[in-house]
Amino acid sequence: MKIAVIGAGIAGVSLAKSLGALPDYQVELFDKGRGLGGRMSVRHTGAYSFDHGAQFFTARTTGFQAFLQTYQSAGLVEAWWPDIVTLAEAESAGKRAWLEPHFVALPNMNGLCKAIAADLDVRLNTEVDSIEQSDGRWWLKAAGECLGAFDWVVSTAPPEQTRRLFPNTTGQAMDVVRFDPCYALLLGCPGSLPAWDVAVVENSPVSWLAFNDRKPGRDSQPSLLVHADGAWSQAHDDTDREQVKQLLVDAVSRIVDIKPDTVGLHRWRYARVSTPLGQDFWVDEAAQLAACGDWCLGSRVEDAFTSASRLAQWFGST
Numbered sequence: 250m251k252i253a254v255i256g257a258g259i260a261g262v263s264l265a266k267s268l269g270a271l272p273d274y275q276v277e278l279f280d281k282g283r284g285l286g287g288r289m290s291v292r293h294t295g296a297y298s299f300d301h302g303a304q305f306f307t308a309r310t311t312g313f314q315a316f317l318q319t320y321q322s323a324g325l326v327e328a329w330w331p332d333i334v335t336l337a338e339a340e341s342a343g344k345r346a347w348l349e350p351h352f353v354a355l356p357n358m359n360g361l362c363k364a365i366a367a368d369l370d371v372r373l374n375t376e377v378d379s380i381e382q383s384d385g386r387w388w389l390k391a392a393g394e395c396l397g398a399f400d401w402v403v404s405t406a407p408p409e410q411t412r413r414l415f416p417n418t419t420g421q422a423m424d425v426v427r428f429d430p431c432y433a434l435l436l437g438c439p440g441s442l443p444a445w446d447v448a449v450v451e452n453s454p455v456s457w458l459a460f461n462d463r464k465p466g467r468d469s470q471p472s473l474l475v476h477a478d479g480a481w482s483q484a485h486d487d488t489d490r491e492q493v494k495q496l497l498v499d500a501v502s503r504i505v506d507i508k509p510d511t512v513g514l515h516r517w518r519y520a521r522v523s524t525p526l527g528q529d530f531w532v533d534e535a536a537q538l539a540a541c542g543d544w545c546l547g548s549r550v551e552d553a554f555t556s557a558s559r560l561a562q563w564f565g566s567t
């Protein structure tokens with residue numbers, strides 16, 4: 250059985266790994282990005298590094314805990330216990346605590362996907378733009394190039410993108426899924442800095458600040474990663490990017506005294522799932538098409554892993 254998996258985020262790589270371990274399964278992964286990880290990516294700017302998507306992950310299910318053990322033993326995943334505060338404009342910091350382990354991958358968030366994908370067949374910089382059925386198989390194409398013929402195609406892209414690729418998906422259950430966008434501001438910060446590592450920010454365009462270089466195993470100059478509030482990001486969807494950058498820099502400077510020498514901006518169009526599908530995965534058995542990812546079950550890395558591992562179990566049982 251030959252399977253094409255679209256997307257090399259945590260759902261795609263963990264699905265490909267599980268399917269590849271089944272007898273007679275041959276899996277190829279395609280991702281349009283330059284690197285692995287999807288929303289668990291890292292951005293390097295000079296001496297600064299930023300996990301500009303997922304900041305950490307939790308492991309609440311025994312399945313994910315067991316899966317992570319190999320990577321924890323190899324030093325590629327560690328618990329992160331930052332000094333965390335709550336901040337608001339014109340208010341003093343309040344102490345906060347995390348009540349469960351929060352994990353990060355090393356040396357950056359995409360380190361986990363890279364390790365999982367180490368022995369997988371992955372093609373990066375390859376945006377699948379069409380799939381066509383002929384002789385009972387799916388033929389994938391990217392920029393006019395034929396990527397081969399497959400028995401099944403599994404997409405881990407958000408539903409809007411999956412539906413553009415998959416034929417006859419109008420009116421499908423996936424229509425209910427909704428995402429919030431998120432702007433990420435990337436600040437290189439030399440000079441004196443606050444003692445806290447992470448701040449949850451209230452009543453501001455900004456919702457999260459984290460000194461990325463203080464996460465375990467990072468090799469970077471002081472790098473402040475800022476996430477904008479979801480509603481604010483949505484409201485500024487059409488705003489000129491330079492203006493968004495300036496508005497966010499101004500918002501940060503009203504909360505914390507820093508003098509960045511590097512300022513970058515990234516917009517995540519599909520950042521956090523606000524309405525998930527509410528089922529483990531999506532499958533059209535007759536057409537031999539399937540989809541999985543965080544958006545099936547929730548909004549977290551662990552949801553993406555769980556959705557992918559349940560789809561792999563389904564393949565293993567059919």
Ligand SMILES: Cc1cc2nc3c(=O)[nH]c(=O)nc-3n(C[C@H](O)[C@H](O)[C@H](O)COP(=O)(O)OP(=O)(O)OC[C@H]3O[C@@H](n4cnc5c(N)ncnc54)[C@H](O)[C@@H]3O)c2cc1C
Pocket residue numbers: 255256257258259260261279280281282286287288289301302303304305306307375376377378405406407410431433476517519520521541542543544548549550551553
């Ligand atoms: C700003 C932000 C903060 C977050 N914070 C956290 C957090 O702290 N904790 C947490 O648990 N989760 C967090 N998340 C959510 C977490 O990142 C996701 O739940 C998880 O990474 C989703 O993994 P996935 O594999 O389902 O999807 P993705 O990582 O989005 O992977 C899908 C992949 O498909 C690829 N793709 C799409 N279309 C195509 C195509 N046509 N051809 C080829 N490739 C294609 C994309 O390039 C992408 O790599 C955050 C997300 C964002 C954006």
